[in-house]
Amino acid sequence: MHNTRDSFGSKFGAIAALAGSAVGLGNIWKFPYEAGNNGGGAFLLVYIFFTVAIGLPVMLSEFALGRYSGRNAFGTFDRLEPKTVWRYFGVLVLLAATMILSFYGTVAGWTLEYVFKSFTFSFHVGTDVDLNTMFSDFITNPYKPVFWQIVFMALTGFIVLAGVKKGIERYTKLMMPLLFVLILILGIRACTLDGAMEGIKFFFLPKFSELTSQGVLSALGQAFFSLSIGMGVLLTYASYIKKDENLTSISLQVICADTLIAVLAGIAIFPAVFAFNIAPDSGPGLVFLTLPQVFQSMAFGQLWAILFFLLLTMAALTSSISLLEVIVAFFVEEKHISRRKATVISTVIVTIFGILCTLSFGPLKEVHIGNLSVFGIFDYVSSNILLPVGGILISIYMGWRFDRRLLEAELTNNGELKLWLLKPLIFVLKYVAPLFILVILLHSLGLF
Numbered sequence: 001m002h003n004t005r006d007s008f009g010s011k012f013g014a015i016a017a018l019a020g021s022a023v024g025l026g027n028i029w030k031f032p033y034e035a036g037n038n039g040g041g042a043f044l045l046v047y048i049f050f051t052v053a054i055g056l057p058v059m060l061s062e063f064a065l066g067r068y069s070g071r072n073a074f075g076t077f078d079r080l081e082p083k084t085v086w087r088y089f090g091v092l093v094l095l096a097a098t099m100i101l102s103f104y105g106t107v108a109g110w111t112l113e114y115v116f117k118s119f120t121f122s123f124h125v126g127t128d129v130d131l132n133t134m135f136s137d138f139i140t141n142p143y144k145p146v147f148w149q150i151v152f153m154a155l156t157g158f159i160v161l162a163g164v165k166k167g168i169e170r171y172t173k174l175m176m177p178l179l180f181v182l183i184l185i186l187g188i189r190a191c192t193l194d195g196a197m198e199g200i201k202f203f204f205l206p207k208f209s210e211l212t213s214q215g216v217l218s219a220l221g222q223a224f225f226s227l228s229i230g231m232g233v234l235l236t237y238a239s240y241i242k243k244d245e246n247l248t249s250i251s252l253q254v255i256c257a258d259t260l261i262a263v264l265a266g267i268a269i270f271p272a273v274f275a276f277n278i279a280p281d282s283g284p285g286l287v288f289l290t291l292p293q294v295f296q297s298m299a300f301g302q303l304w305a306i307l308f309f310l311l312l313t314m315a316a317l318t319s320s321i322s323l324l325e326v327i328v329a330f331f332v333e334e335k336h337i338s339r340r341k342a343t344v345i346s347t348v349i350v351t352i353f354g355i356l357c358t359l360s361f362g363p364l365k366e367v368h369i370g371n372l373s374v375f376g377i378f379d380y381v382s383s384n385i386l387l388p389v390g391g392i393l394i395s396i397y398m399g400w401r402f403d404r405r406l407l408e409a410e411l412t413n414n415g416e417l418k419l420w421l422l423k424p425l426i427f428v429l430k431y432v433a434p435l436f437i438l439v440i441l442l443h444s445l446g447l448f
């Protein structure tokens with residue numbers, strides 16, 4: 001069974017796929033407005049600190065576990081812990097992947113509509129549409145956002161169906177460099193606008209007085225979401241990495257790529273926002289409401305709009321395939337059904353849940369659980385509860401329960417490589433990561 005298992009064909013392929021999972025809406029849609037709301041450079045510094053001090057160790061341990069087991073996330077715990085409660089970790093992961101992908105598909109569908117709008121001149125120089133009305137008309141429409149969500153999920157399914165090497169690796173190897181070039185072009189363009197310096201200053205100058213404890217916690221939550229940690233995604237992808245690749249070097253490269261793209265997104269967005277006198281802390285609407293306004297008033301605005309929304313769609317796609325793969329790999333390896341069937345089943349299930357999320361802005365607006373909409377529930381439960389719980393469990397499992405010699409063997413390729421930081425790594429996994437993540441968890445539950 002192990003010999004016939006698909007794997008990444010090259011180190012670059014593995015990095016492209018993993019960085020593809022990490023780089024997504026979290027980097028381009030969420031990171032800039034979080035930084036904007038929480039003291040600019042101060043948020044950036046704290047974010048980088050958490051990424052290195054906690055993100056890296058947890059990522060490394062997920063890599064080691066996945067490659068060691070050579071199985072999907074559910075199967076890994078099912079084999080290693082058949083008789084303990086750890087077995088249920090796999091269920092948590094499947095639930096989390098389904099929930100994240102459902103609401104992720106909603107926002108990704110919006111980005112597709114905006115690609116379409118950019119192509120069809122819906123907002124270009126001289127048009128006088130009210131962007132707020134345009135956005136709210138669209139997301140409350142009962143058909144259009146559902147249509148785009150289905151298109152997005154079909155694209156996701158299409159890539160995953162083709163397999164790890166011929167699907168995921170092939171397309172991420174193509175999309176990631178393209179995405180990098182696009183965001184670089186957008187960043188350079190933004191920096192050459194009149195008044196761009198204000199935006200750069202706003203983004204990089206640390207304003208510690210504006211960074212609240214809430215902001216610090218958001219930075220840690222954002223680091224986890226952005227690195228795709230605690231969801232079984234990294235574990236599943238790592239099971240496709242060849243035994244002679246250096247996991248430490250791969251994780252460092254993935255972390256650098258993820259952080260670099262988040263910073264470049266800030267560089268592409270803030271100068272433009274300042275050059276056109278828009279409030280930089282305008283929240284989640286920054287991308288769908290504010291930027292179209294910027295494109296509307298820029299020379300060649302339509303071109304920049306097309307490039308930007310294409311970029312956002314591609315970033316979302318390389319993340320969504322990683323989430324779908326977690327579910328598909330479970331069906332293929334644990335339920336022994338063909339990849340084709342598994343992909344169709346998983347895509348259909350997630351799309352159905354996703355449509356409920358999408359409709360919760362329109363026809364299902366009245367449906368509330370507590371005071372959250374369906375979209376709100378999916379986002380809240382997966383990002384604020386399942387993801388931190390997953391992070392804590394993975395850290396505790398690898399720090400306390402997993403055989404340390406096996407962890408070391410996996411990270412050093414059986415002693416061939418040098419590992420300089422095993423002790424601090426274990427320390428972080430045992431104490432620091434669970435404690436810090438527990439604090440964010442309690443905080444987001446309103447208990448702290």
Ligand code: PFF
Nearest residue numbers: 022024025026226228231233
């Ligand atoms: N890391 C992705 C982003 O920043 O948009 C989102 C994501 C993908 C989160 C995969 C979790 C995950 F398992």
